[in-house]
Amino acid sequence: xxxxNTIKEMGRSIHEIPRQE
Amino acid sequence: xxxxxxxxxASDVLLNLNRLRSxxxxxxxxxxxxxQQFRAHKTVLxxxxxxxxxxxxxxxxxxxxxxxxxxxxxxxxxxILLEFMYTSRLTxxxxxxxxxxxxxxYLQMDHVVDTCHRFIKSSDP
Numbered sequence: 610x611x612x613x614n615t616i617k618e619m620g621r622s623i624h625e626i627p628r629q630e
Numbered sequence: 631x632x633x634x635x636x637x638x639x640a641s642d643v644l645l646n647l648n649r650l651r652s653x654x655x656x657x658x659x660x661x662x663x664x665x666q667q668f669r670a671h672k673t674v675l676x677x678x679x680x681x682x683x684x685x686x687x688x689x690x691x692x693x694x695x696x697x698x699x700x701x702x703x704x705x706x707x708x709x710i711l712l713e714f715m716y717t718s719r720l721t722x723x724x725x726x727x728x729x730x731x732x733x734x735x736y737l738q739m740d741h742v743v744d745t746c747h748r749f750i751k752s753s754d755p
Contacts, residue, residue: 613721616749621741622718623678630687 647674648716662698666705668712678715680738700736707733714742722749
């Protein structure tokens with residue numbers, strides 16, 4: 610990823626799987 | 631009593647999962663996107679995508695070992711999102727940003743969609 614402008618995203622990236630349905 | 635937290639453990643685990651994927655070790659599903667095929671681990675797909683979570687928690691579909699996606703899905707967009715799932719890095723090429731966002735919508739990856747929206751708005755002249 611050298612030379613690529615990298616933006617750090619601090620927020621949640623994916624859904625949260627529920628503890629139970 | 632003490633507790634030691636290895637702060638880079640999550641990224642080390644993800645790196646190893648990506649190594650397993652690239653060596654096709656314990657991959658258990660083939661995702662068909664138009665004529666391209668992608669091997670992956672169902673658990674990683676479910677952890678990252680609402681669509682795959684729904685598919686693989688469905689008792690009728692969880693044992694499938696091949697899933698064809700809607701033909702409208704762009705294989706390049708899917709490849710970039712699959713790479714994101716296994717690396718936490720989302721490669722945003724100008725020419726592909728809409729394909730990536732539309733594929734993320736299809737895969738129900740809402741946080742990625744929101745981030746793409748913000749990226750597009752911030753890079754609009």
